[in-house]
Structures are given as structure tokens and as C-alpha cells.
Amino acid sequence: MIATLLRIVLRRLLAAVPILVLVSMMLFGILRLLPVDPAAMSVPPNATREEIETVRRDMGLDRPIPEQYVRWALTLLRGDFGTSIHYRKPVGPLLAETLPATIELALAALVVAGFLGIGGGLGLFHVRGTWKAAVGDLGSTALMSIPSFLWAIILILIFAVAFRAMPVAGRLDMAFARPPGTGFLLLDAILAGRLDLLASAAKHLVLPAFALGLSFSPPIMRVLRSGLHDVYAEDYIRQARLRGLDEGRILIGHAARNAMLPTATLLGVQFGFLFGGTLLVEVLFSFPGMGGLMVEAVRNTDLPVIQAIGLTYCLVVLAVNAVTDIVCLLLDPRLRAN
Amino acid sequence: MTSITHRLAAIVAAVAAALAGAEAAAQAKDSVVIGWQSDIPSWDPTQRTSPDSQSIYKAVFDQPLDQAIDLSLKGHLAKSWKLAPDGLSVELEFRDDVVFHNGDKLTSEDFRYTFFERPKRGDKVDLANFWRNVTDIETPSPTRAVIKLSKPMPTAPQWLAFFCSYVLPKRYMESVGLDAFRDKPVGSGPYKVVDYQLGSRMVLERNDAYWGPKPAIRQVTIQVIKEASSRVSAIQAGQVDLTVNVPVREAERLGKEKGLAAQLRPITRVVLLQIRNDLGFADPNIRLALHHAIDKDAISRAFYNGAAVPLSVVATPGSPGHLQDFKFPHDPAKASAYLAKSGFGPDKPAKIKFASTNGHFPSDFEIARALVAMWKKVGIEAELETIEYAKYFELNRGHKLPEATLYSWDNASGDPEIFSGYLLNPNMPFSAWKGPEIGEKVVKLFGVVDYNERIAGYRAINREAVETGASVPLLQSVITVAHKDGLTYAPYGNGWILPQSMAWK
Numbered sequence: 001m002i003a004t005l006l007r008i009v010l011r012r013l014l015a016a017v018p019i020l021v022l023v024s025m026m027l028f029g030i031l032r033l034l035p036v037d038p039a040a041m042s043v044p045p046n047a048t049r050e051e052i053e054t055v056r057r058d059m060g061l062d063r064p065i066p067e068q069y070v071r072w073a074l075t076l077l078r079g080d081f082g083t084s085i086h087y088r089k090p091v092g093p094l095l096a097e098t099l100p101a102t103i104e105l106a107l108a109a110l111v112v113a114g115f116l117g118i119g120g121g122l123g124l125f126h127v128r129g130t131w132k133a134a135v136g137d138l139g140s141t142a143l144m145s146i147p148s149f150l151w152a153i154i155l156i157l158i159f160a161v162a163f164r165a166m167p168v169a170g171r172l173d174m175a176f177a178r179p180p181g182t183g184f185l186l187l188d189a190i191l192a193g194r195l196d197l198l199a200s201a202a203k204h205l206v207l208p209a210f211a212l213g214l215s216f217s218p219p220i221m222r223v224l225r226s227g228l229h230d231v232y233a234e235d236y237i238r239q240a241r242l243r244g245l246d247e248g249r250i251l252i253g254h255a256a257r258n259a260m261l262p263t264a265t266l267l268g269v270q271f272g273f274l275f276g277g278t279l280l281v282e283v284l285f286s287f288p289g290m291g292g293l294m295v296e297a298v299r300n301t302d303l304p305v306i307q308a309i310g311l312t313y314c315l316v317v318l319a320v321n322a323v324t325d326i327v328c329l330l331l332d333p334r335l336r337a338n
Numbered sequence: 339m340t341s342i343t344h345r346l347a348a349i350v351a352a353v354a355a356a357l358a359g360a361e362a363a364a365q366a367k368d369s370v371v372i373g374w375q376s377d378i379p380s381w382d383p384t385q386r387t388s389p390d391s392q393s394i395y396k397a398v399f400d401q402p403l404d405q406a407i408d409l410s411l412k413g414h415l416a417k418s419w420k421l422a423p424d425g426l427s428v429e430l431e432f433r434d435d436v437v438f439h440n441g442d443k444l445t446s447e448d449f450r451y452t453f454f455e456r457p458k459r460g461d462k463v464d465l466a467n468f469w470r471n472v473t474d475i476e477t478p479s480p481t482r483a484v485i486k487l488s489k490p491m492p493t494a495p496q497w498l499a500f501f502c503s504y505v506l507p508k509r510y511m512e513s514v515g516l517d518a519f520r521d522k523p524v525g526s527g528p529y530k531v532v533d534y535q536l537g538s539r540m541v542l543e544r545n546d547a548y549w550g551p552k553p554a555i556r557q558v559t560i561q562v563i564k565e566a567s568s569r570v571s572a573i574q575a576g577q578v579d580l581t582v583n584v585p586v587r588e589a590e591r592l593g594k595e596k597g598l599a600a601q602l603r604p605i606t607r608v609v610l611l612q613i614r615n616d617l618g619f620a621d622p623n624i625r626l627a628l629h630h631a632i633d634k635d636a637i638s639r640a641f642y643n644g645a646a647v648p649l650s651v652v653a654t655p656g657s658p659g660h661l662q663d664f665k666f667p668h669d670p671a672k673a674s675a676y677l678a679k680s681g682f683g684p685d686k687p688a689k690i691k692f693a694s695t696n697g698h699f700p701s702d703f704e705i706a707r708a709l710v711a712m713w714k715k716v717g718i719e720a721e722l723e724t725i726e727y728a729k730y731f732e733l734n735r736g737h738k739l740p741e742a743t744l745y746s747w748d749n750a751s752g753d754p755e756i757f758s759g760y761l762l763n764p765n766m767p768f769s770a771w772k773g774p775e776i777g778e779k780v781v782k783l784f785g786v787v788d789y790n791e792r793i794a795g796y797r798a799i800n801r802e803a804v805e806t807g808a809s810v811p812l813l814q815s816v817i818t819v820a821h822k823d824g825l826t827y828a829p830y831g832n833g834w835i836l837p838q839s840m841a842w843k
Contacts, residue, residue, distance in 0.1 A: 037732035044387040044464045044501070045760060045768045051467060052735055052767065086379055086386070088462055089520070097536050153567065160575040168572040169563050170538050174371055177533045177541070286563045288538035295564065296377070296537070301728040 004336055005326055012322035020314060027310045028072060031303050032065045038301045042085045059085070072307070082304035086296065091308045094293060099312065100183030101171060102289035105212070105282065106275045108205045112213025113274070114267055117220025121263070122256065124221055125228040126247075140218035148277050152211035152284040159207060166207050169286035173200045208285045212277055216270050223266050227259030234258075261332050268324025272317040367842045369557040370825065372835070373569045373581035377537050377562045381523035382516065383504040384452060384465035389748045392501070394560060397542055397837045399504035399525035402430060402449065403495060409606065409657065409752040409831045411495055415444065415505055415526070419498070425490025425787035428498075432481045436549045438507040439530045445480035451508035453485070461516075465502035492787045496753045528553045528838040538562055542837065554841035573598065573820050580821035582835055585700065586643050589818035600820040602645040605833035606654045606752045607815035609646070609699070612734075612743040612761065615773035615808065618690040619741040623680040624718065625807025627688075628742070629666060630673035631716045634812055637708055641701035647814040651800040652747075652757045654814045656831060659754030659796045666804050673716040687719035691740030698727045699746040699815070706744050739770045746815060750832035754796035759784060762803060776808045 039056035047055075056062050060071060075082060081091035124136045146154070159166040171185055172178060176197055181188035186205070189198035231237065232255060240250045282291035290309055297305035329335050374394070379386040383395040404414035413419070416430040436444040454475040457466035471491060476484040485494065497503060505526065511519050523531050528550065529542035540560040544553050561578055563569045569581040570588045574595070584592065586602060593600030611628075619625050634648035650666040653659035674683065682688040694706030703724060710720045723740065725733065733739045749756045763769050763784065764777035771777065779799055786792040803809040817833040828839030 035732055036726065036728040037735060038728075040731040040735040040767075041728055044467045046766065047467050049735075049767055088380060088385055089517070094536065156568070156571045160577070161571050164575055168568055168575055168577050169373070169561050171535075174539075174559050174561075178535055283565050284568055286538065286561065286565070286568060288535060288562075292537045292564065299727065301731075 008325050016318045023314045027307055028069045036301045038085050038303050041301045081308040084302055084305050086300040086302045091304050098290045098293045102278050104184050105278050108209035109212035109274050110271050112209045113216035116217035120221035121224030125225045140221050143214055144218035148212050148215055149280040151214050152281050155207045155211050167204050171204050208281050208287050211281050224263045227262050228255050231255045231259045264327050268320055271320045275316055370555045371559045371578045373563045373572045373578035374560045375583050381520045384463040384502045387464045387501045393834045393836055397529040398527045400527050401499050401503050403499040405499050407828055407830050425492050426487050428485040428494045430483045434481050436526050438526045439524045440510055442507050442509050444526050446477040446483040448505050448508045449483050450475040450477050452506045490785050492792055493755050496751045500751045553838040558837040579825050582819050584818050592820040599823040602816045602818050604647050604814045605817045607748045609746050609813040609815050611810035612745050612770040614741050614770050617741050621680050622807045623676040624688045627673040627676035629810045630669045631712050633668045645816045649811040649814055652809050652811045657752035658793045659800050670716050677717045683717040687717045689719045692720040692742045693723045693725045693740050694744040695727050696724045735767045758800055776803055
């Protein structure tokens, strides 16, 4: 089984290389073809034409696009993402500082989406054929039709403005400084043994995670319910009933596990979307992740930062796909046999 | 079991404490939490021209000169200054009692290092552009410095209180290097940086050894909240004590809420049309018709609740280049007459291209659409194109802007050179106007050293530019500030919101 898993990971890694090259070429090419002038953006208003040209040369923007790409790709291979035009510092540390926040948020949102989706799917299936199922369907449609940014606004208005119970901005309360560590605040707080810090970080994560996760939960509900319908048509469910098992045990202990395979795949796909969806939610909650950095980079035509973030998104999606494959392998012995 | 119970109790207590935390922090009377619209680009204040960052930089760093609330120039690190009659040197006499946050004494060597040595050795700082004509800075004593220039720089004193002109600690920077300095900045200002989280938060602590007036607030937390609606929520939720640049209507609503106050204050920011002197605008009649057709009062009422002040010259009221008695009227009949002189009218419209950003400053695209409608009534057909802010720079630097472009121009100094001078000097890449009639006069003013003569020159240019259709100012923009009603701050005419000016009643 471990050999199979390793083979899958290796295959995924190999497949990722051409995808990454292709994505990086597309990203680089499209950004270079945009009618914007990063050199002009990076100098003050009184800069002379000669000064702008000097900056353009320094940035390598006077070279042919293929040459610019090759130079960038070579520096990338050395682990150097280049220098931010706006911040005038290496892009790598900027990513390292913001990526953990975005991953933490996307994972928290996945937990919310997964919890609501799986719980809701089981619930909807359990009440199938009754008026409760119709109400549940209506509810899940409503959840799905409200986009994440609108959920963010709704949640802020209810829990921050009306009840004054939840924070609007940041990752920690004003009273706390960010602890040194991995950048994953929940983990850092646990490692530091700081419950107060953990509570504060969790509190700041709740609303953004729900804003992101709520609209992602209905597809999970529906896929799980549909999977359960299929599984319930199988003989072994009838046999379980004949053995006298109660419906709850059949649902959770037998049907759910088998119906979970497409759900797990969907969760993996959803994570990619969730990760991309963090951008707006991060801005609305002033959550200092990669989304905020991306918005700032786009505003300032900070090409090296935009390229690095684009590639990072791609890498994360590829990694999640690999993890999803592994999870599916663990869940389904038939896949392992194949 | 008891242990688990205790742990659970501890968790519940921590959660409760955390839930109360933000509120408590925002309400402590020796601290203030500010909801700010953007992060700083760097803790090197000489690095980027960033208008939004000036209020933060001014809390941590000091400038050689400063501006009063009414924008008049005053001494700061330099007790006195003297621009030579030929404009080729500036003498500065520094205070003797200034120390950086790390205890180093601030001397003229630090000034030389910041304004001469770093730019000359090629450090990539915007300050180098502004002070490109510095050939040397002599330091005859620790409190004296003489800036030597290759070209007259009449606005040198104004620039000593403007963008990027902050004095940095030479010894500290040379010992730790730029990266470490940006991680742990050391200035000489009224506040020290104690914590910085990229894109999120800055925590400043009062510098008790500050040479100037001691700030009333001990700790200032600047929470970066980029989205305007989130800033509104934050002040309503009581999680920040003051916030800025909320939508005008929201500011008015917040001002009526119990426990909150809000102001809409006109500042040294001008909404204007950057215009060309060629293409469809080669004919001055069309430019003048276009200007006469604009109802600035209506635009102010529609998009700024009447708070934005209609302008007749590219200078804000109270700034030296402003002409109180000169009014350029909204007169559609006159606009039609100008167009008729050139053979145009509603049946045979003059055609121009017009560019506007969408979302770069409040209601920009809506204003552009209103302008198009106003022009159409008199016989000017404007083809409106939305451009990204980044594309604006590309077009502007390449002299590829269309006939008219809606733009918002910020000038904290209030000096007319940085208003009309920059907009009408044909030698500057920033200027869309390349007409020699006005241009030559403006270029000449860049070399006039005598302050009164220079200002008189710009006042004349401001009037002439409008009367010949070379500039089309629209409105003086406003800054909106919402805050808890127990908090006071100094209302600077250029929109600075300085933490050191804040106090709780």
C-alpha cells in the first residue's frame, strides 16, 4: 500500500512539472502583454523619461519576452521569486509571510464546508421523501446562491456590528503580538501553549471561514446524498437490514463510507476553489493572507508578486489533487487494487 | 477528570477574554486603534512616494521641515533654513537635542547620509528622484548642513517637508543593513515601532524621549482595513476608534450615530481633467466649451453630498496658488457659443476621446459619465474609455492619453509648482499638456527663486491656463473621518491624520 501511495505521489510530481511550466509561461506571457507599464508605476511623478528607461532596463523589461521568461524561470529554479516592484524586497519572504494565513483560512473554510456538507448530506438523505427534505433543499439552494463576499458582509453585519461579538479585521486581537513560529497561528498558539492566543486566533478565523465555507457546503451535501441513493440500491444494504441493523448504523457505518468517495474527490476540488476564493474574503475581513497581497500587487502592477502568487495557487491546487488521490486510495480498496 | 475540567474552564475563560479583548483594546484611554486604508510599502520612508503612508511615517520619523495645520512651512528638525538667492544652495540649522529611538544623536551627518550618500551610491529610493540635483551636502558642524544643487530648486524648502524627506539614522543603518532596518525601523519621531505585521497591523509606542511635544496617546495600533465597507463596520462595531476614507454617505450616517462623530473635510487633493493641447483639443474653443458645460456644483451634490468644493483653478482654497476672486462659470450658453464659433453644435458635435479610471477615487467613473452627458447637451461627443490606474501611467508616460482624462491629484504641500507646475510643464512626463504658450512660462517658473515672485507667477498662470482652456479643474476632494466622539485629532489641510495630534477628551 505504501509503495502504491509513493508511486501515486511520484506520478503526480512528474505530471506537475509540465503543468507548472505551462502555467508559468501563460502567466508570464499574459502579464507581459497587458497594456501596463510597471516601470512607470514604480517611479515618482517627477521622474524623467531617462529615469523611467533606466528602471525599465533594471527590471529587464527592455528584453524580448521569451528572454525575460527564461531569465525569470532560471532565477525561479534557484528558489528566487524576484524582487517586488512595490515593496522593493524579495518576493519569497512576502509569500512566506502571507501563505500560511491563506492556507489556514482555506483549511478552516474546508472544515466548515465539509462539516456542513457531510452533516447536511446525511441529514437530507435521512429525511428523504418528507417535507423536511424539501425545506433542506431550499436551504441548501439558498446557501449556494449567496456568494462568499456577500456572506462575509452579512456575517460582519450580524456578528460584528449588531452583536459586537466577533472581530472585523486581522488575525489576532489588538492585545496580542503575533507569536514567532510557522505563521499558522492556531498551530503556533498550541506550540506556545497559549490558550488565550489560540482562542483569539480561532475567533478571528470563524467568520471568514464561515463566509467562505457556507456557499461551498451545498454541493457536498448534494453529492453525498446522491452517492447515498446509489449505495442504498446495493445488495449489502438490504442484507444489513435483514441482519436487523438499525437505519442509523446502516447509514453511518455502511453506506456513508462507500458514498464518501465522490465526496472526498469533491472536497479536494473544492479546496482549490476555496483557496482561490480567499481573495475577496481576505480583503473584506482584512485577513493578512495572499489574497490581500495579490490585490495590492495588481493595484501596483507588481508583476513579480503576481507571477509568484499565480504559481503558488497552481502549486497548491496540484498538491491538493495529489492529496485527494491519496485519500481516495485510502478510502477505496478497489483503487489500490487497480 | 478534574484536570480536564480545569482545562475546559481555562479554555472557556480564554475564549471569553479573547471575545472581550478587541473591545477593551479599542477603548483604553491611553491608546487608540486606527482603521487605516492601506499598508505602508516599506519602513524605509524614503523608498516610495506613498501619500497614504505619510501620516504613519510622520509618527515614526522626522522631517527637516514641517507643515502647520494650515499647511504653512515651519521648522522641525531644522530650526531655521535659508534658500540662497540663486536657488543653488540651502542652509539648514538643525536642533541639537534630537536623538533616534536607539539613542543615537541626530546630526547633520545623518541628513547628509539620507539626502546625498544613499542616493549617490544607487540605493533605489524615490527620494533620489526628488533630490537628483544635489551635488553635495556640506556639514560644517553637527547642527549645520548646506545642500549644494546643480540647478536652482526654488521649492527645496517645500520638498524638505514633503514626500520621502525623512532623516534616517546613518550609524544604525550602516551597522544593521537595509533589510534589518526595514524589519526594525529606527526613527526620531514621536512614536517607536513595536510590532509590524505585513498587510495587517502596526503597533506604535510613544517615544518618551521625543524632543518635541509629547503625544497624549501612549499606544497607537494601526489596523489595515483596505475595504471601505469593512472600515465602516469596524468603527460601528467599536473595534477601531477612528477610521478614514469611508464613503461620503456612510460618513454622514456614522456622524449621526450615538457615540460617533464624523467629518467631511476638503483637502489639498484636486479632481481635474488632464487635457492635451492637440488632437481634438487643438482648437481652444472646444476646450473652453467643454469647461463651461460642466456643472461642478451638481457633480459635488450628486457624488459628494455637496462637500467637495467646486474649483476654478488647479489649486485648493487656502493654498498659495488659489485665486479667491476668480470664478469660471458653468454656462451652457457660452459653451454653445464657443462651439458655434468653430462650427460645432448638437447637430454636428465636436468629437473627443475621454478616459477615466473606475474605482481609483470615489465616484470617478460616475463623474465621468455625468460629464459626458453634460457635454453632449452642448454638442461635444466624448467617447468614454475606462482605464485601469496602471494603464493610466503607461498612457501618461508615453504621452498617449486621450484629449481629456479624469484624474485626482494629491499635493500635501499645497505648493503651486506641484499643482499647475507638474500639470503644465511640457518637459515633465507627467504633463499631458505640451502647449508652448503656457508651457514656456511654467518652465521659467521652475527657476524663479523669489517666493513671492514665484507664487505671483503661478497665480497668473493658473488664471491664464483656465481662460485658455489649458487646465480644467473640477472639485477639491474631501477626506472623510469617522471616530468615537471622545477622540480629537488635528485637522490638517492636506488630510494628514497624525497619531501624535490625537487625544481623548
